[in-house]
Amino acid sequence: MNKNKHIAPPVTLVVFGASGDLARRKLMPALYSLYRQGLLPPDFAVLGFARTKYSDEAFRSLVHDSLKEYSDQEVDESNWADFAVHLFYQPGSYNDRASFDALAAHVDELDAQFATEGNRIFYLSTPPMVFKPITTLLSEAGLARRDSDGSFTRLIIEKPFGRDLQSAQDLNRHLHQHFDEDQIYRIDHYLGKETVQNILVFRFGNGIFEPIWNRNYVDNVQITVAESLGIGTRGGYYDQAGAIRDMVQNHVMQLVALTAMEPPVSYDAKAVRDQKVNVMRSIQPLRKVGYAEGCVVRAQYGRGMVDGQEIPGYLETPGVAPDSTTETFVAWRMQINNWRWNGVPFYVRTGKAMAKKLTEINVIFKRPPLMFFEEVDNKFHIPSNEITLRIQPNEGIHLRFDAKRPGPELDVEPVTMDFLYEEAFHRESAEAYERLLLDALLGDSTLFIRRDEVEVAWDRVTTVLDSWRGQEEEALRTTGKPLRLPTYAPGSWGPPEADALLAAEGRRWRNR
C-alpha cells in the first residue's frame, strides 16, 4: 500500500453498468483524473461489464467520448493511449452464470497481464434490482473471495440502497452471505464533496466552534437541500421514490449526522462511523400514530414556471399516477434526543422545483443573554447569530453577527464574515467520485455508509413512510377518495405548511 503517497494499489476494477449514465458521466472522468494525477499505479485494469455488446476498442472510444463530454479537464491525447490500454470490456447478462464465469476468466487474465496481485473491486453502477443477482453470481463464479493472502476483494454499491427498512435489511443480509462488511463500500456521493468533508474539519479541526455547538448556545439547525428543476422525464422512476427516499434517507441524514455527531475518538472509518450511527440513533423515531403529522410536511409542486419555462404540475407529469401521493417536497422537524441536542430542533427540508439549487446547513444561535444595545434605541432588534455551511453553490462558510453601523448613533446591524472556498484556494473542489473512488481503492471506508448507518437511517425514514401510509388509508376510509397532498408553486420555498411548521415554534426558515 502506498498509503502515505495516497497512490492506489494494483487492482482490477470491474464496473457493472459500464455503458450507463453514471459510469460515463462520473466514474470514467474520475478514473481518468486520478490517472492524470498519478494516483493510479501502473498495474491497474478496468473491466467494463454491461449488456450492450462493445469490443474493447468500442468501449475505449465510448470512454473517450465520455471524457470529452463530461470531464472538467481537457483530454490529453498524448497520454490517452497510455490510459486506454488499461481499459477492457466484456458484454454479459447480470443474471447469467456463464457471463460471470467468463468474467472470472477475464479478471484472472487481467490480473496476470497487469500484475494486479489478485486485488479486485466490483463496482455496481447498475439499477438496484440487479444488486442481488450480480452478487450471487459473483459468489458462484468464485469472485466473491473473502480477503486473504494480502489481496483484497471489494464491492462498491451505488444508491438507492433499499426503499425502506425491510428491503435495506434484506439486501444487507444478502450481501453478507457473500462479503464481509469491511469489503462493502456503500456510496453516498455527498460524502465525497469537499465541503461535506469540511464539516468535520471545521468542527473538530478548530477549537472555537465546538464549545458553542450544543443546546446551550444553538437555537435551531436548518438543513436545506433544494433543487430548482422539476422531475422532467423521470416521472416513472420518481413516482416510485419521492423526496424522502431520494434525498432524506441518504444525503440529508448524512448532513444531519455530520452536523450533530460527537467528536470521534480518531479520524478513521470505525470511529467516525460509530459517532454518526450514535447520533442517528438519537433521532426520535415517529412511531406513534399522529407523530408525523406534527413534525413532517410533504407536498407536490403544482404547474408553474421554472427558469422561465412552464412546467406541468407533478401530478400531470408523464409517468406519474394522477392520484399519486408521492412527495416532491418534504420538511421534517427532527428531534435529536441526546445530551448535546435535546430541545434543539433540526429542521430539514428538500424538494424539487424550488426557488434555487442550494444545499446548506444553518446553525442558528440563541440571542445574547442580555441585549443591552436595545436600550440605546429600541427601534432595532438584534437578530440571531448564525453559521452557514454552504455545500453548493458557492461553497463556503459564513458567520453572521451584529456590528455597529458607522455613524454617531449606536445602531447595530447584521453583517457576515465570509469564507469562499474558491477564493481561498484558487482551485476547484475535486469531484466527489474522484475522492470516493480513490478511497475505495485505498481501502479507506470512512466516507462510505456502514450497514448499521444505512439501517438506522432507513428505520427513522420508515417511521415517516408508515405514518404516511396510515394517513392515506385513513383518508380513503373516511372520504372514499385518495389523499391529496398540499401543493407549492415551482420556484417557491415549498408549501405554506412548511412555514407553519416553524412558525408554530416562533421561527422562520432562512431563505436566501
Next chain:
Amino acid sequence: MNKNKHIAPPVTLVVFGASGDLARRKLMPALYSLYRQGLLPPDFAVLGFARTKYSDEAFRSLVHDSLKEYSDQEVDESNWADFAVHLFYQPGSYNDRASFDALAAHVDELDAQFATEGNRIFYLSTPPMVFKPITTLLSEAGLARRDSDGSFTRLIIEKPFGRDLQSAQDLNRHLHQHFDEDQIYRIDHYLGKETVQNILVFRFGNGIFEPIWNRNYVDNVQITVAESLGIGTRGGYYDQAGAIRDMVQNHVMQLVALTAMEPPVSYDAKAVRDQKVNVMRSIQPLRKVGYAEGCVVRAQYGRGMVDGQEIPGYLETPGVAPDSTTETFVAWRMQINNWRWNGVPFYVRTGKAMAKKLTEINVIFKRPPLMFFEEVDNKFHIPSNEITLRIQPNEGIHLRFDAKRPGPELDVEPVTMDFLYEEAFHRESAEAYERLLLDALLGDSTLFIRRDEVEVAWDRVTTVLDSWRGQEEEALRTTGKPLRLPTYAPGSWGPPEADALLAAEGRRWRNR
C-alpha cells in the same frame, strides 16, 4: 434634550487653544460635519479663545481654511455663511484674570444672542501645563458653575492627563475643586473610533463569542498599536514622554479594558466604566523589584529607512538628549488576575518607526483538545484559531480557522473569514472627534475616561516607570554610565528582546 434624535441641545462651546493644531485639524471639521448632518441645534455658538489676536472674521476665515484643508467633506459654500455666524473669537491669556472676566461677559452675551439656555462647554484643547490655570480662572470668573436649573456646564480635557500617577491624581484633585466628576469629559480619541466602539458590540451584541472569550479557550491576546513614522520634528516633546506615556497609559489600556472587561449591566456611562475600571484593577502591578525586567521590554529605534527615506536614530534626533532613556517602543506582558483571564497573557506593544501603521487586537485561541487530523498526515500542523479586530487600517474583523484543502488528501490549511467595515456599510467611519464632541454635547460620558479609570491606568504604568528608574539608577551606580536601551531597526517589528518575551513562553507575535 433631543436625546432620541441625537441632536445636541442649545449650547455655547468655548474652545481654548482655538488657533491650535488640534482645533484646526479635528475639532472644527467635526463641528462642521455635525452641523451639516443637522445634529447641532439652531441655538449654538462657538467661542474660540487663544493668545493669538484674531477678529471674529479672521477666526472664521481660519476655520474656513481649516475645513478646506482637513475636512473629509467639501465645504458647502451655500451654507458656510449660516454656519460661520455661530463662530466667535476672543483673544486672551490663559493666566490672566481679566481675560477670563471678559470671556465670562462674552459667554453671557452669546448665551443671550443664541438663546443657549446657560449651557456651556469648555474645551481645553491646550498644552497640559495650562489645564490648571484655565480651570482656576474659569472658577474665579464664575464660569465653573455646578449644574443647576436644568442648564449645564462641562469641561472637555485633552490628553495627556498627567505624566504619572501622582500628577494625574494632583490634576484630578485640582479639577474637583471646581467641577464635579460628571461635568468632566477626559478625551481619549481612540474611544471615538467606530471599530473601537465595535469591540463592545462584537462581544456583547452577539451570543457566540462570549462563551469562548475566556481562559478556557483563549491562549493569549496580542494588542499592537504600531506607527510607521519616526519622531520627526517632535523630539523635544517626545523625549519628555515616551511610548508608555504617549500610547500605553491611554490608548493601549483602553483597548485592553474593552477586550478583557466583563459584560456591563447595561450600556450606559456608569455601567461600562465600572467594568473597565474593574478589569484595569485586575492588571497585575509590577511593584516588586525586577518584575518589569521579565515582563516589559523597552527600546529605541536606530538609524534607518522609513518609507524609502533615511531617518536619524532616535538618539540623533534634534531635541532628544543624546543619553536619553526615553523609549520609542514598549512591549508589556500584562497579566490580568481575575476569574476570566488568569493564566492568559495579554501581550501589548506599541512603537514608532515600525514596519507599518497598524492597530489590531488578536485573540488567539487554544488548539482543539484532540487534533486528530494530524494522524492522517503529520506533515501539517494545525495552527491556532484567531479572531482579529483590526482598528486601522482596513477596519474589520477576521476569523482564522482551519479548512480542508481541496483535493483527494485530507490536508488542512488556515483560512480566514473576513468582514470589512467599508465593504459591509459602503460608508466611511465617522471621525472619532465628531462622535466624541456630539456625545459631550449630549451629556453622554460613556466614551470618556472617568477619574478612577485614568488613575488606575496611571498606577499600573507608573509601576513600570518606577521600575525603569530603578534600572537606570542601578546602571549608573554599577557602570558609572547612563543605561543604554536596546535598539531596533526602523521598519521592523521591534527589538529581538520583544520576540524573546513571547518565545520564552513558546509563542510568537502575529506580525502581518
